[in-house]
Amino acid sequence: MARQSPARKRLLVEATKRYYQALPGSPAEEHLASRGLLGQSVAAETDRYRLGYVADPLPGHEPYRGMLAIPYLRATLDGQWSVATIRFRCLRPNCEHADHGKYMSLPGDPPRLYNTLAIVNNDDPIGITEGEFDAQTASLCGIPTTGVPGADAWRPHFRDAFAGFERVWVMYDGDKAGRMFATKVLADLPNGVGIPMPDKEDVSSFVAAHGRGALLERIKT
Ligand SMILES: [Zn+2]
Known part of the structure; x- marks a missing residue:
């Protein structure tokens, strides 16, 4: 499997933190709550999975503005977590995407396992x-x-x-x-x-x- 550059790793961690902080009160949080998939405590689950909202995209993530962000978290040897990739889902009801409703991967990203x-x-x-x-x-x-x-x-x-x-x-x-x-x-x-x-x-x-x-x-x- 392709190794990630340290710069890409840092960007993914920073993006995950930023999008997670933007989740409260966002359309993404509303979407998660309305689907009722995350149990009684949406906050606890979004915390566990670090789900986020792309209010202010990092460089390269501009196409995902306004989308739900789903980071692929990985445990590291020192007990911290890293991020293998992030996938995105558009939430706008009337948008221009041909594949609206599908989850979008970063360009060139191979399929990975989620929630390892x-x-x-x-x-x-x-x-x-x-x-x-x-x-x-x-x-x-x-x-x-x-x-x-x-x-x-x-x-x-x-x-x-x-x-x-x-x-x-x-x-x-x-x-x-x-x-x-x-x-x-x-x-x-x-x-x-x-x-x-x-x-x-x-x-x-x-x-x-x-x-x-x-x-x-x-x-x-
Ligand atoms: Zn869309």
Whole structure:
């Protein structure tokens, strides 16, 4: 995997801090609260994941002004955190983006695992979902979960991160893309167990409709 320059690393940490500070009272905070994905305490969850709002972009981040910022946090050996990358989501209802509603990566950025802190903090069990918010939702339900940034973003080298776990719950969307995602991931993970969501549902919509306990029940069955 490509190493990052110290300058890029510093920029990502600075950007994460700046966008996180701009979150309170922003449209991004409103969006997170309205989706109800982050539980009762939106503040505690945004704090944990350092979600942010791009009010005042750092150099190179101008195209993401006004967007929700999702940093990919990593633990460092000295107990601090660093930032592998940031992805963004446009929140404006009537915007000019052809791919509005999709998450945007920094140019040239390869797919990475989201919420790898779940991997270093826990032994067993662990989950994998499609997307950052499903990973947060499943983690909130009590299953430490990493996210793959999109149904087609799984990479074979991701398997190494999960090799030491007895079981890996692979939670996938109830659609064709979700089933293809699960097939790919399970082919790479001998310890993987597929957990399908109902038709047309993802982890977040499932938990919103049926509650946190329902996700745990689904995994047990
Ligand atoms: Zn847009």
